[in-house]
Amino acid sequence: MGAVSSTEAEREPLLVPSAVDPSLPPVVNSRVYRRRWIVLTLFSLLALMQGMVWNFWGPIQNSAVHAYGFSKSDIAVLVLWGPVGFIPWLFFMWLMDKKGLRASLLLSAFFMLLGSVLRSVPLKEETLRRWFIHGGQFLNGLAGPTIMSAGPYLSTTWFAPDQRATATAVASLFGYLGAAMSFVVGPMVVPAPNNTQHATFWMAGTGSDTTIKDRIQLVLYAELGAIAVLFVAVLLYFPSRPPLPPSVAAASQRLSYRSSICRLLSNIRFLMIALAYAVPTGVIAGWAGVLDMVLTPAKVSQVDAGWIGFWSTIGGCVFGIAMARFADSIRGMLKMILVLMLAGASLASTWFTLTCLSQYTHLPSTAAILYTSCILIGIFINSSVPIFFELFIETVYPVPEGITCGVVTFLGNLVTGLLLFFLTFYCTEVSWLNWCLVGSCLFSLVLLLFFRETYDRLYLDVFVSV
Template identity: 75%
Template sequence: MGAASSTEGEREPLVPPDRETSIQPVYSQVYGRRWLVLTLFSSLAFMQGIVWNTWGPIQNSAMHAYDFTKSDIAVLVLWGPVGFAPWLLFIWLMDKKGLRVSLLLSAFFMVIGAALRSVPVPEQHLRRWLIHAGQLLNGLAGPTIMSAGPLLSTTWFAPDQRATATAVASLVSYLGAACSFIVGPLLVPAPNDTTRAMVNRAIVSTDTQMNHIRDRIQLVLYAEFGVVAMLFAAVLLYFPSRPPMPPSVAAASQRLSYRSSICRLLSNFRFLMIALAYAVPTGVVAGWSGVLDMILTPARVSQVDAGWIGFWSIVGGCVFGVAMAR
């Protein structure tokens, strides 16, 4: 612990490979296209984070434009974690079909979800359901986006670059969520307090203001859909599952079966402690940041100021994470 060096047991792999199934490749090569693969994956992860955190930073505007309640905003944020429910299926898909098929499926979920959110239906009740469905589909892309970083780095990068590639691929989704704190409040105006009136305990804004807010939110939704669609097309046209030759021995080694790996990990106390240490702070930060504007509104913090607070808090973690990886 602390400054002491790690013990021999701590340096052992969590799931030791079977000696008889390992493959010693004669040749290995690192390809320059690995940076393109990492860029495509990171761009898709960046947009998944932005789409997930679309509504939290502009919750005041959304409540006026679409008659959302605070519960609606909280549920829209919750669809991201809910999308992790079938995580075993997505991990199995990555293990059996590779990165290309897994990422294409996740990108497909994202583009359909972004399209559903952008449908300009005049009926507010139907519009609300479309937005919720779009957020859920974007959440279903989360298991692959958030967990494929180590597989991508092992498949494409040399051992001395693997930690950095893993950090970039894993943290860029959080960076997207951070940027949504800036994009949303800067593009979507907050309701003007001087044009509100209390009627039957509901806040009513002028029609002109509400129409302007709806138009700006629609612009954000269209822009996010356009970027996600372009990234889906890019992944469809070019995103190989693996390079022609492995970059290292680890990339070429035969992996354990899916069922055997899961059983051995779930029975490994060290793995469970590492997973718990990662999951608890990640869940707290994600849950808190998704409704940050809602939390700070009673303290009279503006939508823009809350956005900057959220942006810098997440960016600080991303920068520190990449620095630790280096």
């Protein structure tokens, strides 16, 4: 039998690929760059310094009262400037959406630098000096909308899908780490007023008003120098995005700014999860900012309150990064992780509140119990922040990450602002703050139980890219 050449019909493939769905994004070349770690490091260090400046006065409130004549209401207002800085959040979200992360971060870093300069001016006139301190705290608060909400935007822009939650956790939690460091740096460097504590290796001891002012000035200069170095570093190198996107989701088309705001405000599921995030995180931010004031009735010293706040926030940061890494390895479990975290936070906050009322509940109130319950509160609530952020993005995709997280961080700071606003009027007896913390955790837990989760962005990266 002789060989015969095949016909055109015989050379047609047996399996014809189906037509490409026009609604799906086109196939893109993706790449992950090593420089992403430099970008993440610069952003995280700025977040750390912003948190340190915001929480500087709370841990040394007794020293500030003696040195500058501050009242408890003044301390609450100094912490309140952080949430007040979120008033122009829509502008920062618009700037991030239109000009990229570099422009928004540079402006925020400039506000931090200018605010640190104002706080550090060594004026002799006490009234004018207090106004400069308040102005510096307000300018530092203006950096909050970008610093606190751009973490998920940075992780999507620079990191692969299996590293996104971890990068979000690092970028989002370093601000909390800065607040934790201020719990230690303040009491270790700034002495307490005379006859209020004994000096040890871990605390500055006691000192006169002049000594207190000199030490406060030293910390202010050190923070100014660190922020100046970071501002120059961001100015010299901080690209808005890599040459090639790291994933399909990073390259996909997003909604416009106006459409995104309308989509978010009309999405009931998003509003549910946004309130579940904003209420407990907003309450704990205000509560932690005046933790020394909260623990004073329990006969806890300024330094011990600082250490409790420090380990509470550090525990939340470490546990949050660990849980984010777990979420990266086992996808589609964000709601279950959050339910477990908020259940633990509800139990821990109830334990702490009842312990502080030991004269009525007759529960043992020791330093170990206060340490343990307070640290557990910080671990469960603070570690939930990056998990919440990832769930927000999955729920409302293709709304841009910066706009989504800008809305929820504004709501969280609104809650913090309202809490501190009431504190300026009801600052003599503050046990009501502890009950607010308990109620916020239970409220969030109920909303999470009724929330229906979806993973639209994850579906795009896992299935469409394949």
